[in-house]
Amino acid sequence: MVQTVGLLLGLALTLVAVVLHFARGTGWQAGEDISREVLERRAATVPETDFPEPYNRGVGGGGGVPAEAIAAGDSEGELEESEEESGFDPEAIEEVEYYEIEFAKEGQTIEVANNETILEAGEDEDWDLPYSCRQGQCLSCAGHIDDGPAEEFVRHSNNDTLSEEEMDNGYCLTCVAYPTAEFTIKTGEQP
Numbered sequence: 001m002v003q004t005v006g007l008l009l010g011l012a013l014t015l016v017a018v019v020l021h022f023a024r025g026t027g028w029q030a031g032e033d034i035s036r037e038v039l040e041r042r043a044a045t046v047p048e049t050d051f052p053e054p055y056n057r058g059v060g061g062g063g064g065v066p067a068e069a070i071a072a073g074d075s076e077g078e079l080e081e082s083e084e085e086s087g088f089d090p091e092a093i094e095e096v097e098y099y100e101i102e103f104a105k106e107g108q109t110i111e112v113a114n115n116e117t118i119l120e121a122g123e124d125e126d127w128d129l130p131y132s133c134r135q136g137q138c139l140s141c142a143g144h145i146d147d148g149p150a151e152e153f154v155r156h157s158n159n160d161t162l163s164e165e166e167m168d169n170g171y172c173l174t175c176v177a178y179p180t181a182e183f184t185i186k187t188g189e190q191p
């Protein structure tokens with residue numbers, strides 16, 4: 001009797017295994033991949049800007065270092081050009097140097113470090129200097145360097161506002177301008 005039950009049980013299990021082996025599943029199929037479409041729709045909702053955005057669209061988005069420059073850009077010329085276009089990082093300055101800057105309207109000459117902005121240095125003196133965005137994106141803080149083209153006297157960590165010509169004429173953005181030489185500046189002067 002026990003043998004018969006065991007035999008029947010074995011047969012039943014074998015039958016179940018055979019049925020499962022030939023079963024065709026539920027017929028479910030994966031839907032179409034729409035992730036790219038969703039990303040494109042999201043991208044379309046982000047407004048385009050006219051000015052370059054050096055730090056928030058790193059690759060292929062209208063600012064920063066182009067992908068090709070990263071891939072192929074190991075010559076010095078290309079690196080220098082990208083710094084000019086996207087500014088520089090003042091926190092990377094290792095050797096701090098000081099320059100005598102004359103603030104013509106304030107009637108004083110003060111020492112300004114090459115890792116602080118002209119605006120910050122003036123504010124440390126308690127001068128009420130004009131500013132707004134403090135990011136190089138407006139003209140509120142503009143000043144005029146009397147000694148020549150601005151780029152010979154300051155480096156901008158970011159500049160979305162002034163043209164080459166305006167900088168050649170001595171204008172700088174004091175909120176993002178770090179001194180590289182001594183000069184005289186008139187604050188509150190816009191091109």
Ligand code: FES
Nearest residue numbers: 132134138141175
């Ligand atoms: S405060 Fe806007 S550019 Fe300096």
